[in-house]
Amino acid sequence: MAGRIVVISGGGTGMGLATAHCFARDGDTTVLIGRRAEVVNRAADAVEGAVALPADLSEPAQAARAAGEIGERFGTVDVLVNGAGGNGTLEPGPDDPDAPLAATAHDWSVNFRGNTLTAVLLTEALRDRLASPGGRVLFISSIAAYRGSGTGAYAASKAALHPYAHDLARALGPRGVTVNVVAPGLVEDTEFFGGLMTEERRERLVGETLTHRPGTPGDVAQTLHWLASHAAAHLTSQVIQINGGAERGH
Ligand SMILES: NC(=O)c1ccc[n+]([C@@H]2O[C@H](COP(=O)([O-])OP(=O)(O)OC[C@H]3O[C@@H](n4cnc5c(N)ncnc54)[C@H](OP(=O)(O)O)[C@@H]3O)[C@@H](O)[C@H]2O)c1
DSSP, X not given: OTTOEXXXXXXXXXXXXXXXXXXXXXXXXXXEEESOHHHHHHHHHHSTTEEEEEOOTTSHHHHHHXXXXXXXXXXXXXXXXXXXXXXXXXXXXXXXXXXXXXXXXXXXXXXXXXXXXXXXXXXXXXXXGBOTTTOEEEEEOOTHHHHOOSSSXXXXXXXTHHXXXXXXXXXXXXXXXXXXXXXXXXXXSSSTTTTOOOHHHHHHHHHHSSSSSOBOHHHHHHHHHHHTSXXXXXXXXXXXXXXXXXXXXX
């Protein structure tokens, strides 16, 4: 299955970058999308056969432009990995004690735009270009979709991907395209926590796993790589949890 075109949103860092390395080892071409041009450019320099494509995928016009460039350059997309997203609390909103709902609206909007819209807009823009048969659409959700995330906003924005993936799997199944979701627990060595992870919280999260360790970007990347392989051709509309058993608990 060498020589595929693999589009990875969030491909400049963390799990997306690890995923790009996995596909590059097969000789695939990866297209790395993220908002920061310097980050995707640096990542593309580090990954064999990678191309950088800066875009804010929560903006419809930018998602359309990115998909147009992919279409012009490559025609068909074999694998689409929707990894862009993040913890909306890293983008602080208004803090007006007289208008607390403004902060709530910001929290929910930022998470929805960053985690749901980024994936849906790019997928809709590329769905007609997916290899048929054989195309793969993959989403990165979160353990939070099952357990909440504090305010609920991040968790809900990830959970929204599950029914979308199911509807997509039903629509694209007749074309021979599969659609699946992975839902990681704590994964270290990414920019997700923005330096805000405390030792106490880390210990608690690792303690919830049955494997007594945090996840790595490679854990997620290799699962995505397998889901995109021939071996997983009859697996569709599933959510695969990658969390060392943390969601089930002890
Ligand atoms: N780390 C964890 O513990 C964990 C657990 C469960 C799920 N997740 C999810 O896993 C995915 C990968 O995260 P990660 O942990 O690898 O963190 P990460 O290193 O922060 O990766 C997220 C990537 O998404 C990109 N991105 C964010 N918003 C974007 C937008 N609007 N348009 C285009 N690109 C955008 C970021 O680049 P720019 O900032 O340059 O745009 C960044 O490269 C995320 O969806 C995250 O929510 C993470």
